[in-house]
Amino acid sequence: MTVERKRLLILGTGFGAFALLRGIDQRAYDVTVVSPRNHFLFTPLLPSTTVGTIEYRTIIEPVRRRCPGAQFLLAKAVQIDLAARTVHCQSVVTDAVWEQPYDVLAVAVGCVTNTFGVPGVEQHAHFLKEIEDARKIRHTLVVNLERASLPGTSEEEQARLLHFVSVGAGPTGVRFAGELFDLLRQDLPRSYPHLASKVRVTLLDSSQSVLNAYDEALRDYVRQEFLHRGVTIHTGTRVQEVTDRGLYLPNHEFLPCGMVLWSAGFARNPVIAALENEKDRSGRLLTDDTLQVLGQSDVYALGDCACPTGQTLPQLAQVAEQQGRYLAKSLNARGQRLPAVPFRWKHWGTSSFIGGAAAVADTAHTHAKLSGYWAYQQWRAAIWTQLVSVRSKVLVPLDRFRAFAFGRDISKL
Numbered sequence: 001m002t003v004e005r006k007r008l009l010i011l012g013t014g015f016g017a018f019a020l021l022r023g024i025d026q027r028a029y030d031v032t033v034v035s036p037r038n039h040f041l042f043t044p045l046l047p048s049t050t051v052g053t054i055e056y057r058t059i060i061e062p063v064r065r066r067c068p069g070a071q072f073l074l075a076k077a078v079q080i081d082l083a084a085r086t087v088h089c090q091s092v093v094t095d096a097v098w099e100q101p102y103d104v105l106a107v108a109v110g111c112v113t114n115t116f117g118v119p120g121v122e123q124h125a126h127f128l129k130e131i132e133d134a135r136k137i138r139h140t141l142v143v144n145l146e147r148a149s150l151p152g153t154s155e156e157e158q159a160r161l162l163h164f165v166s167v168g169a170g171p172t173g174v175r176f177a178g179e180l181f182d183l184l185r186q187d188l189p190r191s192y193p194h195l196a197s198k199v200r201v202t203l204l205d206s207s208q209s210v211l212n213a214y215d216e217a218l219r220d221y222v223r224q225e226f227l228h229r230g231v232t233i234h235t236g237t238r239v240q241e242v243t244d245r246g247l248y249l250p251n252h253e254f255l256p257c258g259m260v261l262w263s264a265g266f267a268r269n270p271v272i273a274a275l276e277n278e279k280d281r282s283g284r285l286l287t288d289d290t291l292q293v294l295g296q297s298d299v300y301a302l303g304d305c306a307c308p309t310g311q312t313l314p315q316l317a318q319v320a321e322q323q324g325r326y327l328a329k330s331l332n333a334r335g336q337r338l339p340a341v342p343f344r345w346k347h348w349g350t351s352s353f354i355g356g357a358a359a360v361a362d363t364a365h366t367h368a369k370l371s372g373y374w375a376y377q378q379w380r381a382a383i384w385t386q387l388v389s390v391r392s393k394v395l396v397p398l399d400r401f402r403a404f405a406f407g408r409d410i411s412k413l
């Protein structure tokens with residue numbers, strides 16, 4: 001007797017979707033994935049690719065190869081029609097549009113970077129969410145170094161080109177500053193000896209501290225360490241406008257710079273914003289404890305774009321990944337008439353690299369707050385454990401060794 005498989009439609013190929021995809025039983029589900037990205041991206045190492053410590057392809061996993069049997073469509077969901085049980089899709093490589101039907105829907109589309117409506121951000125700032133963003137940052141970095149090396153470039157223009165600003169002093173901004181610091185210390189003296197001492201890094205944040213989500217002692221450690229390295233930190237500063245030559249701060253103060261990284265926070269994905277279902281204060285879709293969207297049978301939401309009612313979950317890879325695994329398990333167990341087990345997040349702790357063989361780590365189980373070298377070792381171990389394939393577990397240490405032994409590749413391609 002053949003059992004008819006339910007059509008499971010998964011939106012996204014991020015942490016939540018990829019964990020679900022890897023865990024789902026394809027004998028029970030006819031799986032289709034719709035995503036504008038045909039690979040999974042290990043975002044915790046994305047800042048390391050902006051300066052060439054890690055290579056881009058090391059931290060991606062092609063979805064088709066990792067999940068054979070599932071149908072993959074390179075497209076984005078533009079509208080979810082919950083009443084008709086279809087998703088309106090639009091190809092990202094052609095003009096094709098179509099409606100994709102489903103029996104069971106899993107929405108894991110993540111969120112987008114919040115520009116807070118600040119003029120000029122879209123046009124002039126860099127984001128750091130996708131491989132393409134990291135490529136653009138690396139390109140700008142190299143082009144600025146080359147422009148600053150040209151004869152006739154004034155001292156003032158050199159200073160501007162070599163000033164890199166991160167708007168947002170959260171984990172992304174801090175890690176980027178850390179990676180830049182390593183590049184400056186280890187590679188620029190060899191490749192650009194005349195410029196190495198002229199590079200400046202500034203971290204700006206509208207809140208009162210760097211790494212706001214961390215313990216006070218760890219925040220102080222990062223601040224002291226960065227000040228010691230010559231990184232300028234402006235907290236409590238709201239950027240008014242970004243231009244192609246720098247940014248405006250309050251009171252019309254202009255800060256000239258050659259590159260702005262915008263990592264100031266998250267905003268709702270437009271496809272989530274368009275849904276009229278209940279959301280939390282930050283615009284995430286509300287679900288019940290089994291990740292089912294409130295009032296919508298067979299529609300689930302997970303990761304950064306959703307939150308179970310009554311739980312306060314941070315927007316972290318470990319949350320999305322645990323939810324993906326949980327959902328796969330509970331969908332696979334359907335038909336066994338087992339009572340639904342509610343989703344509970346297990347906090348594995350958080351850590352952040354800050355450059356120069358140093359990090360900060362907040363371990364969840366022992367509540368220990370580590371900083372410096374041992375936190376760095378813990379961060380590396382945590383990252384290595386979370387990598388999703390043997391291939392990346394081999395390539396990440398190899399890339400690090402290559403960068404250490406032969407220098408980072410910052411050629412202009």
Ligand SMILES: Cc1cc2nc3c(=O)[nH]c(=O)nc-3n(C[C@H](O)[C@H](O)[C@H](O)COP(=O)(O)OP(=O)(O)OC[C@H]3O[C@@H](n4cnc5c(N)ncnc54)[C@H](O)[C@@H]3O)c2cc1C
Binds near residue numbers: 108
């Ligand atoms: C630079 C950086 C560093 C980070 N470091 C850490 C870290 O060290 N530790 C940690 O825990 N977290 C970290 N995070 C956060 C972590 O990446 C997110 O919490 C996690 O990726 C959320 O997983 P997700 O599945 O919800 O969404 P994502 O992983 O963002 O995936 C969303 C997916 O949906 C797809 N998508 C988007 N729009 C559509 C659409 N309309 N239709 C279909 N598909 C769509 C996207 O292409 C993507 O495949 C970091 C994030 C960044 C940007």
